[in-house]
Amino acid sequence: MTSVALGPTDQLDPRLLEHRRELTGYCYRMLGSSFDAEDAVQETMVRAWRGLADFEGRSALRSWLYRIATNVCLDQLNGRQRRALPMDLAGNPYPPVEASLAGRRPMTAWVEPVLDRQVIAEDGDPAEQAVARESIRLAFVAALQHLPPRQRAVLILREVLRWKAEEVATLLDTTVASVNSALQRARATLADLDGRPAPRTLDDEDRELLARYLDAFERYDIEAFVKLLHEDATQHMPPFEMWLRGARDIGTWMQGPGAECAGSRVFLTSANGTPALAQYRPRAGGGHEPWGLHVLEIEGGKVAHISSFLDLGTGLFVKLGLPAGFD
Known part of the structure; x- marks a missing residue:
């Protein structure tokens, strides 16, 4: 042998x-x-x-x-x-307020x-x-x-x-x-x-949507950002149990508890077979630190779902081989 x-x-x-x-x-x-x-x-x-x-x-x-x-x-x-996703555990969406962050589970x-x-x-x-x-x-x-x-x-x-x-x-x-x-x-x-999503490939319109999504996020233009979402779009944010439904609530969250993400740097990658944004939030004292990997689902020319995996001291980005930060 x-x-x-x-x-x-x-x-x-x-x-x-x-x-x-x-x-x-x-x-x-x-x-x-x-x-x-x-x-x-x-x-x-x-x-x-x-x-x-x-x-x-x-x-x-x-x-x-x-x-x-x-x-x-x-x-x-x-x-x-x-293992589960937050939407699997809670039947109803949470209000877009900071108190919704009370429930948190380990990444495991x-x-x-x-x-x-x-x-x-x-x-x-x-x-x-x-x-x-x-x-x-x-x-x-x-x-x-x-x-x-x-x-x-x-x-x-x-x-x-x-x-x-x-x-x-x-x-x-x-x-x-x-x-x-x-x-x-x-x-x-x-x-x-109903766990088998329909297979699809990105077309030119999808790529244009992603470019506008990236631009709106970096400029933190929430009005423009919300227009890129389906009216009943959803978002969840492990390790928190909360999840949101509706473009308006997602926008309210970003202008409220999520406002510290203004000034972030983001770049496009691919995760779980779909487009994803790696977000680096401004760090106190300068530079940008890993914050969230946002896995996107696109349907009908708009973003239908956002899975935001937050790097809250877990080393998520480093484990995935993403940059550890930006100056």
Whole structure:
């Protein structure tokens, strides 16, 4: 057997490392956290290196790594509460006042964002990239968290990665009938949750909208900003439990409790298969500090939803590989 690794984990064979990005995407969908996914992939690499003596070429290296990654994720999910988004927890929107910030949970309670570049090959097949972007949309990842872990694995492997039922059965040490049954139950759950957003690509009008959105935010022209939102647009702000509904309430929030964001610097990136804004708020004493990653959903030529993941001492931006600040 040809060795797959050369020694310590920082000297892994390139054939092992070339699967790292797609494994990160798989673990992210399973766990709902890019940071937990990175930890899971690292553990997968360690287990693979330690288990080389048991890998005798009986299956493809990629399948073997997915088997290890699945077991790592199932171990992590054992006894753990599902991650969610604020709108999943509260039936009614909050008023746009500072008192709405009273409820706060640790980031481990929330579905966390992932940058597209962390999980999608930039030089991949366009059709495969489109499927990958759809399958990391926040609504879909949040819906996945409602599934029992093994159902979650079955659905991702079968419907996102397009594995055959026989391959999934082998990976999970179960039968094809069990895989098909789990897939049917998982599909029914997702259908009830309406967690599959319609796939779409950005057109020229969307790009123009994003340019105006960026400009209005940096100028902190709230009147212009609100005009770019759907009338019933929504926004939530993990780690806070609050969420807002309506362009008017979002504008009121930005002019009230959120007014300290005036003077921010922002730049456009891609997260969870959609456009996103990385915002750096003015820092006391000068410069700009990481503040929020705003993941946007665009529908009908306007912004329909804003998921604002706030970096409140959590190191979110650094963990995502975004700049730690600006002068």
